[in-house]
Amino acid sequence: MNNLNNIQTYYFVGIGGIGMSALARYFKMQGKAVFGYDKTSTDLTEELVAEGIPVTFTDEISEIQKEVRSKENVLVVYTPAVPKGNKILNHFFSEDFHVVKRAELLGEVSKNTLCLAVAGTHGKTTTSAILGHLLAECNMPVTAFLGGIAENYNSNFIYKGSEITVVEADEFDRSFLQLRPDIACVTSMDADHLDIYGDVAEIENAFRTFAQLVKKEENIFIKRDLPLDGKTVAIEETADYEAQNVKIQDSAYVFDLKTPSLILENLTFNLPGRHNLTNAIMALGMAITAGSPIDCLPKALASFKGVKRRFSYKIKTENMVLIDDYAHHPTEIDALFQAVDEMYPNDHKQIVFQPHLFSRTRDFAEGFAKSLSQFDEVILLDIYPAREExxxxxxxxxxxxxxxALHKRVVFKSALPEVLLKSKCRVKLLVGAGDIGAEVNKITQKLKDEA
Structure with a gap:
């Protein structure tokens, strides 16, 4: 790739993607000319436009801005989620523009920094958001590219300097092998993206290859039960970084953190779910290894508010609890149930789930059925196809x-408010990685109006 300093103009094909938009914001902040295309307008693309980044939603070559007609000092960035028939992307290829995948650009941006990479089939976004927040609150010179909207910043991008980068190491399409991390973690290695990998063994091999990119074994953090070498992380089980004396107080975890060299006592973490507590331990270990001052970490951790669509409370009253979550894999739904059952053990629970991808639904049907059956009521939406036929x-x-489950049915999205209102379950969850997220605010308002 050419020296990024020589590139003045960036065009993002699929700019509305959560990872793509973070990079677009980064280069806009660097004073570069940034443009993009996406197939639909969303709240995120509207924010980009408001920030001075022109975005088109029509896949026609005529829509490409005049500033991007010449290939000199222009870099085109795309994501594998863009369909192969996309006219704009194919135009850039056919005209011999310099075109790269998002992962390659992320690797280039982070290569001359202290790169902290968060990998795993689940937990990447929450862990990287916690880590970015810890470093930012401790006045470390960090840039964080996040795969979700961090509540503390209302953004998927944190900038406090450029010496350290926090990145999500995405296993999809083996993208994470483009990175050169100095410190990394692996939160999980469950079967997923079988349309890319074929079987579990190939996924595990890819994660082993990723872990080997970290030169120092003591700089790789792994969940205790994973078949990798590195510093282990666990809750109340023997590990290099272990949460001890875990209690729940005022709907928050309070715990002590044992590390190889010290114990941090009486830490507070406000996200429900033991999977999230594990994510927090990972982030704390990486922050300490990156040189973060120890004395500022407790306050920083306690102030972390979470990530939108990761166990996000939309309504929390005596009569109703409405939670929005991105879970789209059986393991994630299991973790979600554990979290909600720990917080609301005596309440009936209703889940509205939108399956994501036909192939994932087929490959993990047994797991989905088992995970969903834990809830008192199960509502399914039609499968969200994303990139698939x-x-x-x-x-x-x-x-x-x-x-x-005894109470179960398939409904259209338009019927959701009525179905939720009629349910006698106090705790209601809206779950999935498709366009159910776009319905959440409308449903929330409807439920508040009718309550």
Whole structure:
């Protein structure tokens, strides 16, 4: 790749993606000319436009801004989620523009910094958001590229300096192998993206290759039960970084953190779920290794507010609790149930789930059915296809037939407010990685109006 300092103009194909938009914001902040295309307008693309980044939503070559007509000092960035038939992207390829994947650009941005990379099939966004927040609150010179909107910043981008970068190491399309991390973690290695990898063994091999990118073994953090070498992380089990004396006080975790060299006592962490507590331990270990001052970490951790659509409370009253979450894999739904059951053990729980991808629904149907069956009521939306074409026989009705919950049904999105209002379950969850997220605010307002 050419020296980024020589590139004056950036064009992002798929700029509305959470990872792409963070990079767009970074280069805009660097004083570069930034443009982009996405297929639909969202709150995020509207924010980019308001920040001075022109975005087009029509896939026509004529829509490309005049500033991007010449390939001199222009870099085109795309994500594998962009369909192969995209006219704008194919134009840039055919005209021999310099075109790179998002992961390659992220690797280039982070290569001359102290790079802290967060990998794992689950937990990347929350862990990287905690880590970025810890370093920022401790006045470390950090730039963080996040895969979600951190509540503390209302952004997927944190900038406090450029000597340290925090990045999500995405296993999709083996993108994380483009990075050269100095400090890294692996939160989980469950089967996922089987359309890319084929089987679990290939996924595990990719994570082993990623871990080997870290030169010092003591700089790789792993969940205790993973088959990798590195510093282990656990809750009340023997590990290099261990949460001890864990209690719940005022809906928050209070715990002591044992590290190889010291113990931090009486830490407070406000996100529910033991998986999130594990994420916090990972982030604390990485922050300490990166040189963060120890004395500022307790206050920084206690002030972390979470990530939008990761166990996000939308309503929290005596009569109703409404939670929004991005979970789209059986393991994530299990973790979500553990969290909500720990916080609300005596309440009935209703889940509205939008399956994401036909292939994922097919490959993990048994796991989804088992995870969903833990809830008192199960509502399924139609499968969100994302980049896929339908697979014959793979439908939400087919998945629902395998769910053992007594109360279960498939509904259209338009019927959700009425279905939620009629349910006697106090705790209600809106779950999935598709466009259910766009419905959350409307549903929340409807429930508040009718309450």
């Amino acid at each position: 339908p697979i014959e026989g793979i439908t939400s009705e087919w998945l629902l037939s395998q769910v053992e």
